[in-house]
Amino acid sequence: MEVCSICKEEEPIYYQRHSGLKFCRECFIKYIKKKVRKTLGKKIIKQNVKIGMGLSGGKDSLVMAYLLREYYDPIPNSEIIGLIVDEGIEGFRKRGIKIAVEFCKKYDIPYYIDTFEDHIGYTLDRIVERAKEKNITANPCTFCGIIRRRILNSMALERSCNYLAIGHNLDDVAQAVMMNYIEGDIKKLVILGKSIEHPKFVRRIKPLKYIPEIEVKLFADLVGIKYHSEPCPYSSLSYRNEISEILNLLEKKHPGKKYSIVAGFERLVKYLPLEKDKSICKYCGNPSASGICKVCEILRRLDII
């Protein structure tokens, strides 16, 4: 009988292609817990830390929350809270929120829900419609990403979080890196890879950045996390999906390449300059190098402000 490469006893349930290792259920769960803990490190998992977790109800954010809860549970004066954003996507978002809320209740995690509508007066659906009316061809994901990022930051800032934890997995990060490599966008590469030190920005962390999507999903299933698995109705329009397919093809032929893209990027980004946002956006007062921040730039293009 085949046995787990780690304990040499149990029956394997997962074969990790890039390492050649076979894992049984227990050893796989231990492996993920240990790897994510190592990614975070002792500088983050310590006393007197408050973490805001962006929760969508999908597998990534809930696996992240599951692990963070376990790491911080025994640590005195530490706190984790759930930050939920309702973008306003008809027939999709409410179901994700319901699942995120159930998760928080089950594990006794305080949570807060903010909406696009409260913050900018428009739901994402309405923004997408408005962009169509104005013949603006930008992808819904671009609007959504920029605005959601801002709202999550405000929510974490308001509640004095030391870190804002985002559930991006290895696939997500590799896609983002590759998209910016293709565009050759140095500013976006820097935003992706470096923390902006500014009293108005909460430092972002990505505990799952080294865990492939397939392993996040397996972990969620093994420990019995109930998650929202519908894809966003806008995601099929996404350029990101094409890049995702390309990277899956590459990973299939050359296991380990998603990881090498991300690890290589982390080495590379250290050399890229972090522009200090010395001035502020003239519309909303948020830090912005150019005098108008990305969110207000979008809202102005859509004639919302």
Next chain:
Amino acid sequence: MEVCSICKEEEPIYYQRHSGLKFCRECFIKYIKKKVRKTLGKKIIKQNVKIGMGLSGGKDSLVMAYLLREYYDPIPNSEIIGLIVDEGIEGFRKRGIKIAVEFCKKYDIPYYIDTFEDHIGYTLDRIVERAKEKNITANPCTFCGIIRRRILNSMALERSCNYLAIGHNLDDVAQAVMMNYIEGDIKKLVILGKSIEHPKFVRRIKPLKYIPEIEVKLFADLVGIKYHSEPCPYSSLSYRNEISEILNLLEKKHPGKKYSIVAGFERLVKYLPLEKDKSICKYCGNPSASGICKVCEILRRLDII
């Protein structure tokens, strides 16, 4: 009738997808000549410059030579010479060399031929065999690239060239950039994008780096350059071919992405550190940061030195 977007008179023979422009024969030829001249710039096309051109007999190197000859022809005290490397690939290389030599004779360009065998005592075929015997799984292209690069540099150095011109087109450069992004290899990215200032290195230039392969080929056909079009028998084994397919797919869906990869890389590489090769290789005396150069590393792995 459809007309050329430039002269608005002649019938177009080429549609450039990323710009939406249609070119007639004459306007396309002019466009390429102008674009490559601009890539080189006035710092390179000037008096008292001697250029060594790496010539394989393929379309890229011969289009490059055709253009450089035209640019330098009216410039006093300038000189271009052909540098041909015989790697020793049975049934392939000799035909390319024959074509390169005919080209040089036709245009009255002095040329020199050096062989792998003269420089390191082994043909590429013999190196590939030897690697097999030793169970070394490295790609033939890796051996070939590193050794050919060294030989071309020696040939240019010996003949006091100010620059070594290499016929890499936009596709070649985009592939190399992408391969190193995927590996996350900062050293190789630096070597690819920066010039090493060292008395033992001739500065490399890539006049065709912004011209897509398809346009190089079209130019060659339009001006009647006879070139060697067989693929190298080793190239099908190449990881590069996979990356090439991926980039072709991307370019097809999103015209202009090959260019944005290369242009973005050129902005990015400026920030990466150029390690100075302060020490020298203990075997051959060439500059090397680690005390053993890439060529000698290969030769030692193969038990040749």
